[in-house]
Amino acid sequence: MRDRFAEAPRPSFRLIPSQFPPIGLFETVTRGADLEAVMELVGWTNDRLVADRIRRLPEAEWVYGAPNSSIVMAAFLHVAPGGMRFNGPDLGAWYAADNLKTAAAEVGHHLRREAVARGVATMARTYRSYSANLAGDYLDIRGEQTLRPDVYDGTSYAASQVLGEEVRSSGGAGILYDSVRLRGGVNIVAHRPRNIRDVVQVDHFEITVSATDRRIDVRKLASRRRPRGNA
Template identity: 40%
Template structure:
């Protein structure tokens, strides 16, 4: 059962280097924007970027115009800061496991295989919904280090509902309570890979030493389990 309202998970000091977050390569920091492909000239490109930037949640937040997260929480001047900020500013319209639609979080896995399993599951759901069962996509592995006191629901049966495979109701409710209590984030067992461990960080400043690792190709050939390999 889920913990009673006001009952929060235990807090533990979590120190973990080389966590893995897989991000589609099309969003790679420093990469050429896909918008450049549809612009005929420099003037046209500037107009397109101005239009895109007007609705870009990360840029809105960096100008203190987004209600879910303020400029004082974002990070600047560190490697891949745009990638970090984007995770908190571009929330899914329905939210994710431990965040609502107004504010994102930095999700990462302790193990590369766990991060791959999480990506494979969620992308297959998207592909299945539109009947597109063959696809090839590339993802960049962004590694980060964490050291802080996080809430921990591993081996805590009070919050079993937060790990429901097909519902985020309980987990988003807990996340709201944690944010209101000033939580830095939480660690939890992966729902998509047995014995895997995931982390949801609520504060951009705690995503430390971000660096870009290998790029992985995910190829779906009509099955939920993709073929995964690194690019050369």
């Protein structure tokens, strides 16, 4: 089977819990050495795992000096213990969707899993939405659920993480794939921080899920005054 490549949808969208706001100091940095000092100042290097990931991420890939730089860097340095679909625990990646509906389906799924794990009937969380343009050509595995059933497994990331890390180690931009949570939705994983461009904070949403119901309630919140550096 010959690999296909395609550009990512423009723009793409990502939802991030509002409890993690952007850090303006990242936008003032002009050198990698200064970024190290900023990451130490804000406490990121106090976490041994984060410090290890900083060393794994080539300095040429660090993002700084642009709006929402900290949001991009955080996606690669603050990683779930078991990793995610196309990245292991050693280094993160930027996950995005072709539209906000798909993005909400993805975060809603994980919020529901959290509700089940905590033994609560419902959970609600507020998210910031970001739009971004993703540069590069992405391995396109859309429509390949039959050819790659292990990669599209709804419960195990074992095979998909292997594929994702192979793409990263080969210098690839990332992967374009069908959403497992929303039929017809498209997701992107970007493995190169410098390819994540024009990041703009858009709106705030409250997402509510039930531990026993697949429905996801999404409510757009009234506009808030955004921190300097966000369009």
